[in-house]
Amino acid sequence: MALLSKNKRPDIITENGIEYTSKVMLDLQDLKKVYPTPKGDYVVLEHLNLQIMKEEFVTIIGHSGCGKTTMLSMIAGLNPISDGRISVLSNPIKGPGPDRGVIFQSPSLMPWLTTLENVMLGVRQVFPQAKKKQREDICKYYLSKVGLEGSFYKKASELSQGMQQRVGIARAFAIKPKVLLLDEPFGMLDSLTRGELQDVLIEIWNKEKITAVMITHDVDEAIFLADRVVMMTSGPRAKIGDILDIEFKRPRSRKAIIEHNDYYKYRKHLIDFLEH
Amino acid sequence: MAYLELNNVNKTYGKGANATEVLSNINLHIEEGEFVAIVGFSGSGKTTLVNLINGLLQPTSGEVLFKGNPIVDTSHERGVIFQNYSLLPWLTVYQNISVAVKETFPKESKQFRDERVKEYIEMVSLTPAINKRPKELSGGMRQRVSIARALAMDPEMIIMDEPLGALDALTRGNLQDEILNIWNKDKRTALLITNDVDEGIYMADRIIPLRPGPNATLGPEFKINIERPRDKTSLNDDPEFKKTRNGIIEYLMEIGEERSTSTDETEYVLPDLEPKYFD
Amino acid sequence: MSDKLIKIVRFIGLGFLEPIIRLSRGEETKKNLTEILKKIVAPLASTLLFILLWQSGATALYNTEAEYRIEKAFKDQGQKAADEMTACIESGEVNCQPNTLPSPSQVKASFNSLLKDHKTISADKKAFKEKTADLNKKRIAEGKDPIVYTGRPSFVDQIITSIKTVFAGFLLAIFIAVPIGVVIGLSETLRSSINWLIQIFKPVSPVVWLLLVFMIVKTLTKDSDADSSFIISFISVGLCSMWATLVNTVMGVSTVDKDILNVAKVLKLGPFQKVFKVILPSSLPLIFTGLRITLSVAWMVLIAIELLAQSPGLGSFVWEEFQNGANDSNSKIIVAMFVIGIIGFLLDRIMLTIQKFVSFNKNEGA
Numbered sequence: 070m071a072l073l074s075k076n077k078r079p080d081i082i083t084e085n086g087i088e089y090t091s092k093v094m095l096d097l098q099d100l101k102k103v104y105p106t107p108k109g110d111y112v113v114l115e116h117l118n119l120q121i122m123k124e125e126f127v128t129i130i131g132h133s134g135c136g137k138t139t140m141l142s143m144i145a146g147l148n149p150i151s152d153g154r155i156s157v158l159s160n161p162i163k164g165p166g167p168d169r170g171v172i173f174q175s176p177s178l179m180p181w182l183t184t185l186e187n188v189m190l191g192v193r194q195v196f197p198q199a200k201k202k203q204r205e206d207i208c209k210y211y212l213s214k215v216g217l218e219g220s221f222y223k224k225a226s227e228l229s230q231g232m233q234q235r236v237g238i239a240r241a242f243a244i245k246p247k248v249l250l251l252d253e254p255f256g257m258l259d260s261l262t263r264g265e266l267q268d269v270l271i272e273i274w275n276k277e278k279i280t281a282v283m284i285t286h287d288v289d290e291a292i293f294l295a296d297r298v299v300m301m302t303s304g305p306r307a308k309i310g311d312i313l314d315i316e317f318k319r320p321r322s323r324k325a326i327i328e329h330n331d332y333y334k335y336r337k338h339l340i341d342f343l344e345h
Numbered sequence: 346m347a348y349l350e351l352n353n354v355n356k357t358y359g360k361g362a363n364a365t366e367v368l369s370n371i372n373l374h375i376e377e378g379e380f381v382a383i384v385g386f387s388g389s390g391k392t393t394l395v396n397l398i399n400g401l402l403q404p405t406s407g408e409v410l411f412k413g414n415p416i417v418d419t420s421h422e423r424g425v426i427f428q429n430y431s432l433l434p435w436l437t438v439y440q441n442i443s444v445a446v447k448e449t450f451p452k453e454s455k456q457f458r459d460e461r462v463k464e465y466i467e468m469v470s471l472t473p474a475i476n477k478r479p480k481e482l483s484g485g486m487r488q489r490v491s492i493a494r495a496l497a498m499d500p501e502m503i504i505m506d507e508p509l510g511a512l513d514a515l516t517r518g519n520l521q522d523e524i525l526n527i528w529n530k531d532k533r534t535a536l537l538i539t540n541d542v543d544e545g546i547y548m549a550d551r552i553i554p555l556r557p558g559p560n561a562t563l564g565p566e567f568k569i570n571i572e573r574p575r576d577k578t579s580l581n582d583d584p585e586f587k588k589t590r591n592g593i594i595e596y597l598m599e600i601g602e603e604r605s606t607s608t609d610e611t612e613y614v615l616p617d618l619e620p621k622y623f624d
Numbered sequence: 625m626s627d628k629l630i631k632i633v634r635f636i637g638l639g640f641l642e643p644i645i646r647l648s649r650g651e652e653t654k655k656n657l658t659e660i661l662k663k664i665v666a667p668l669a670s671t672l673l674f675i676l677l678w679q680s681g682a683t684a685l686y687n688t689e690a691e692y693r694i695e696k697a698f699k700d701q702g703q704k705a706a707d708e709m710t711a712c713i714e715s716g717e718v719n720c721q722p723n724t725l726p727s728p729s730q731v732k733a734s735f736n737s738l739l740k741d742h743k744t745i746s747a748d749k750k751a752f753k754e755k756t757a758d759l760n761k762k763r764i765a766e767g768k769d770p771i772v773y774t775g776r777p778s779f780v781d782q783i784i785t786s787i788k789t790v791f792a793g794f795l796l797a798i799f800i801a802v803p804i805g806v807v808i809g810l811s812e813t814l815r816s817s818i819n820w821l822i823q824i825f826k827p828v829s830p831v832v833w834l835l836l837v838f839m840i841v842k843t844l845t846k847d848s849d850a851d852s853s854f855i856i857s858f859i860s861v862g863l864c865s866m867w868a869t870l871v872n873t874v875m876g877v878s879t880v881d882k883d884i885l886n887v888a889k890v891l892k893l894g895p896f897q898k899v900f901k902v903i904l905p906s907s908l909p910l911i912f913t914g915l916r917i918t919l920s921v922a923w924m925v926l927i928a929i930e931l932l933a934q935s936p937g938l939g940s941f942v943w944e945e946f947q948n949g950a951n952d953s954n955s956k957i958i959v960a961m962f963v964i965g966i967i968g969f970l971l972d973r974i975m976l977t978i979q980k981f982v983s984f985n986k987n988e989g990a
Contacts, residue, residue: 195622196620199618203618207615261600327595333582336581
C-alpha cells in the first residue's frame with residue numbers, strides 16, 4: 070500500500086470506493102507463486118500488489134529470472150496462481166481467455182497458415198455473430214495497421230521474424246481484448262527492427278488504448294512506451310521494488326523524447342535500479 | 346598504413362541475373378590497439394563482413410589488408426568469437442580450449458600448453474567448471490569458454506560477431522566488462538559487431554553503422570570521446586554520452602524511415618462489432 | 625518460364641536435370657558443365673562400372689561352375705563324359721549350362737522374355753474374354769457366376785498385385801496408426817499406459833504377424849468366398865509397417881510447440897478446433913516422415929510375406945522361380961530384384977514429394 074501512495078496518480082486516490090474500482094482494469098492482490106521442488110517450496114513471487122488503470126500502458130522491468138514472465142502468464146491464465154487474486158474489471162479470472170490478448174516472445178504463429186488465416190483464427194472465435202466479409206475486414210484492417218497490406222496471403226513461415234511479430238500484434242489487437250499482455254515481444258529482434266515494431270505497436274495502441282502490460286529488459290523501450298514503469302526485485306520472493314511515472318505526453322515521438330531533459334533522468338533511475 | 350584496411354570492398358553472391366551485391370564500397374581503417382564497433386542489423390551483411398576479415402571469404406573487388414598484406418586465408422593472428430559459441434559438445438571446457446591451444450602451439454611442451462589452458466580458464470573465471478561439458482553450462486558461461494578459447498590462441502586481433510546477442514542484460518553487462526578488461530590488459534586490436542548501440546558506446550573508441558543490405562555500406566563514423574574506464578551508471582549523466590548516443594540513434598532512425606516505405610494506400614474499414622467472450 | 629520448370633524438376637526430385645535446362649539457356653556454361661559432370665556423367669559412369677564388375681564376377685562364377693561340372697563328369701564317368709560335357713557347355717545347350725549368378729545380358733534376355741510372356745498371356749486373356757462374353761451375359765441373366773480366366777498370371781500381373789496389396793496395407797496402417805497416434809499423443813496418461821504395448825509389438829517379426837493374421841482371418845473367412853490370401857497379406861503388411869507412423873504421430877502430437885498451444889488456449893479454441901486447426905497441422909511433417917518409413921517398410925515386408933504366404937505377387941514369383949530351377953530362373957530372380965528395388969525407390973520418391981508438399985518448412989526434407 071505504501072507503494073501505491075507513492076504513486077501519485079489522481080485517478081487512484083479517491084475517497085469513495087466506487088470510483089476507485091471503476092477505473093481499475095487489472096487488479097493483482099497479494100499475488101503469490103510457489104513451485105514445489107524436492108528441496109522444498111521455491112517462492113517465485115510473494116505479496117505482489119499492482120493495480121493497472123483503464124487505458125494505461127505499464128511496462129515491467131527486472132532481471133531475468135525475477136518472475137516477471139511467471140507473473141504475466143498468471144495474468145494470462147496460463148499458469149495457476151498459488152495465492153492471492155487477479156481480477157479484470159473486478160471479476161476474478163478463470164483460466165485463459167480472449168479478453169486478455171497475449172503477444173508472446175516468439176511470434177508463435179501457425180506456420181502452415183497465411184497471415185490472414187492466423188489473425189482469423191482468433192477473430193472467428195470472438196466474433197461468432199459476424200459475417201465472413203466482416204471478419205475478413207477486421208483481419209485486413211489490423212494487418213494493414215501493422216504494415217502488412219501486401220502480405221495477407223503469404224504463409225507465416227515465409228516472413229522474417231520481425232514481420233511475424235507484426236502479425237502477432239495484429240492478432241492480439243484484432244480480438245479486441247480488455248487487457249493486452251506482452252511478454253518481451255521484441256526481445257529476439259535486432260534494435261532497428263525493434264524500434265520499428267515499437268512504433269507500429271504504439272501507433273495502433275494510441276488508437277485503441279487497450280490497457281497493456283508489457284515485460285521488457287530494454288530500458289529505452291520501457292520509457293518510450295509506458296505511462297508507468299514497474300521495477301521488480303530479483304527473485305526468489307520477487308515483488309515490486311519501485312514504480313516510475315513517465316510523464317511524456319502522447320502521442321510521443323522518439324526523437325523528441327530522447328532530446329527531452331527528463332529522458333536521461335528516467336533512464337538513470339531505471340539503470341540505477343537494475344545495477345543495484 | 347592502418348593495421349587492418351578494407352579498401353573499396355564489394356562482395357557479390359551469384360552471377361549474371363541472379364547476382365546480389367551484399368556489401369558495396371566498404372572502406373574501413375582500423376589502427377593497432379583500437380576498439381571499433383560496427384552497429385549492424387539483421388540482414389545487413391555483417392556476417393559477410395566478418396568472414397571477409399577473418400579470411401573465410403574473398404572480396405569480389407577491392408582489397409582487405411591485414412598489416413599491409415592481403416588476407417587470403419584464416420589465421421591464428423585473428424581470433425573470432427561467434428554468437429553461437431561453436432563449442433564442441435562432446436568435449437569438456439578444458440578440452441575445448443586445449444584443442445585450440447594445441448593447434449596454435451604445436452611445438453611447445455605439454456606443461457606449457459596445460460598451464461596456458463588453465464590460465465585462460467581462470468581469466469574468464471570458469472575454473473570451477475573446468476571439467477564440465479557445454480550442455481551443463483549456461484549461455485553466459487558458454488560464451489566465456491568461447492572467449493577464452495579465442496584468446497588462448499594469442500590472436501593479435503579479436504573479431505567479435507555479436508558475441509553477447511543471445512544473453513540476458515545482466516550477463517551481458519558482466520561479459521562486456523570482462524572483454525574490456527582483457528582488451529585493456531594487452532591492448533589487442535578489437536572489432537565488435539553488435540546491434541546494441543549502448544554496448545558499442547560503452548566498449549568502443551569508434552562506432553560505425555552498417556547500413557542495411559543489399560548493397561550494405563558503412564555510414565559515417567561516430568567517435569566516442571569518453572575517458573576509460575567507463576562506468577555504466579555515471580555514463581548516463583555524461584553530456585558527451587548523451588550527445589553521441591542521440592546522434593547515433595537519430596542516424597539509425599533515419600535509416601529505419603528510409604527502409605519502411607509503405608506504398609499501399611488502401612484504407613480498410615473496421616466493422617463496428619463487439620467481441621463475445623465465453624467463460 | 626523455365627525457372628518454373630527448374631522448380632518443378634527440383635520438387636519432384638529430378639534435380640539432376642537442372643544443369644541441362646540451364647545450359648540450354650546458355651547460363652554460366654562452365655559451372656553447368658561441371659554440374660552435369662557431377663550429377664549426370666558421374667552416376668552414369670558408376671552404373672557402367674557396376675555392370676562391368678557384375679559381368680566379370682558372373683564370368684568368374686560361370687567358369688568355376690563349368691570346371692566343376694567337367695571335373696565331376698570326369699571323376700564319375702571318365703574322360704569321354706568329360707569331353708562330352710565340355711562340348712555340351714561350349715555349344716550352349718540349355719540342359720548342361722552351369723547354373724550360377726547370371727550375367728547382365730542373360731538378365732536382360734530374361735526381362736525381354738518376361739515381357740513377351742506378358743504379351744502372350746494378356747492376348748490370351750483378351751481372347752478368352754471375347755469368347756466368353758456372350759456366354760457370361762447369359763450366365764448372369766440366369767443368375768449363375770460368370771466364367772473367369774484362371775490361367776497363370778504374367779510377371780506384370782504379379783507386379784500389379786503386389787502394388788495393390790502394398791497400398792491396401794498402407795491404407796490400413798494409416799487408418800489404424802494416425803487416429804490412435806493422435807489419441808495417444810493427446811493424453812500423457814494414455815501414452816504411459818500404452819507405451820509398453822507399442823514397444824513390445826514394434827519389433828515383432830513379419831513372419832509372426834503373418835501367422836497371427838492367418839489364425840484370425842482363416843476362421844473369419846471360412847464361410848465367405850473372399851480372397852483370403854490377399855486379405856491375409858495386406859493385413860499383415862499393415863500391421864508390420866504401421867509402427868513408424870504410430871510412433872511418429874504420437875511424437876508429433878505430443879511435442880507441438882508450447883507457445884502455439886498457449887495461443888490456442890488464450891483464444892479458447894474448442895477441443896475439435898484445437899485438434900484440427902492446431903495440433904494436426906503442426907504435427908503433419910512428423911506424421912509424414914512416419915508414413916514414408918511405413919511405406920518403405922510395407923514394401924519390404926510385402927515381398928517376404930508373399931513369399932511365405934504363397935499369395936500371388938512378386939514375392940511368390942521369386943519363390944516359384946527359385947523352386948522351379950529352370951535354366952533362366954536365376955536371371956528371372958535378378959529381374960525381380962531390380963523391379964522390386966526400382967518400385968521401392970519410386971514409392972519413396974512419391975512419398976518424399978508429398979511430404980515436401982505438406983511440410984510448411986519448404987527448405988527441409990531429405
